[in-house]
Amino acid sequence: MTPFIPQPSEGRSRREALGCLAKAAVIGSGFGALIVQPVHAGAQLEERLSHAVRTALSAAVANAAPPEPVLVTPAEQQAYANWQGDMGRLLGRFKRDPTERQEFLQTLWYEARRAGLSLSLVLGLIQVESAFRKHAVSTAGARGYMQVMPFWTRSIGDGDASRLFHMQTNMRFGCVILRHYLDREGGDLFMGLGRYNGSRGQAVYPDAVQLAQRRWLHAVD
Numbered sequence: 182m183t184p185f186i187p188q189p190s191e192g193r194s195r196r197e198a199l200g201c202l203a204k205a206a207v208i209g210s211g212f213g214a215l216i217v218q219p220v221h222a223g224a225q226l227e228e229r230l231s232h233a234v235r236t237a238l239s240a241a242v243a244n245a246a247p248p249e250p251v252l253v254t255p256a257e258q259q260a261y262a263n264w265q266g267d268m269g270r271l272l273g274r275f276k277r278d279p280t281e282r283q284e285f286l287q288t289l290w291y292e293a294r295r296a297g298l299s300l301s302l303v304l305g306l307i308q309v310e311s312a313f314r315k316h317a318v319s320t321a322g323a324r325g326y327m328q329v330m331p332f333w334t335r336s337i338g339d340g341d342a343s344r345l346f347h348m349q350t351n352m353r354f355g356c357v358i359l360r361h362y363l364d365r366e367g368g369d370l371f372m373g374l375g376r377y378n379g380s381r382g383q384a385v386y387p388d389a390v391q392l393a394q395r396r397w398l399h400a401v402d
Contacts, residue, residue: 226379227332234361238337241296241357248291248349261290264300264401271396275313285313288349296356298363301402302370303327303356305394306377309386316346327355 230238252258269282276282293303310328311317323330324345331342333354344350363373374390375381 227330227336230336235337238357238361241360242337242353245349245353248288250287250290250294260401264290264399267399268304268397272313285348288352292349292352292356296360298356298360299394299402301394301397301399302390303352303359304397305390305392306355306359306374308393308396309389315348315351325351325355327351327359329354329358333358 250261252261265283265286268286269279272282272286276285289303289307290300293300307313307326310323311326313326315326316324317326317328318324319328321330324342326348329345329351331345334340334342334345337357338344338354345354359373359377362376363370366372366376370391371384371387372381374387375383378386380386
């Protein structure tokens with residue numbers, strides 16, 4: 182489905198309309214009774230990649246080892262347990278099964294850390310992209326939790342787009358792609374998120390993700 186985008190009208194400026202859409206990413210979704218239509222990454226654009234970049238990205242997605250967090254010290258183990266507990270409670274409205282929540286969060290921790298991304302950023306992005314629906318599909322064909330476009334599997338994977346509904350594969354692609362865009366933008370989060378959504382330079386999507394991210398902020402970030 183195409184997300185609802187508020188339009189400017191008499192008495193409502195464009196800035197107000199954009200603000201409404203950003204707020205729609207979080208109002209009630211998991212924190213109240215109302216679940217709103219998420220903003221999809223369906224406009225994400227296929228780009229020509231140099232051989233070096235293609236090789237690097239392919240290597241980054243290739244090793245789909247079981248997502249076991251490396252927690253060396255008791256303090257790290259306790260911090261991870263605290264995060265799992267706190268995030269699990271917030272995630273309860275999206276995923277009722279405790280085992281599913283635990284597996285989702287364990288995978289997200291592993292893939293976000295592996296890509297050098299903030300945990301709350303990835304959670305906020307997934308909330309906006311798919312409202313935590315594993316089998317979400319946008320009108321443009323973007324798939325899964327992080328709404329990865331199938332062309333990425335041809336560019337840097339094995340070409341099997343059906344694997345984008347596999348939780349770890351989807352998060353691996355999504356986190357690697359987001360890391361790639363952030364690096365291309367010199368670490369600029371606003372521009373990197375815009376690239377991820379295919380709306381580089383426009384405020385609606387980055388604002389929505391960063392607003393959603395606030396709900397998932399935690400000491401371990």
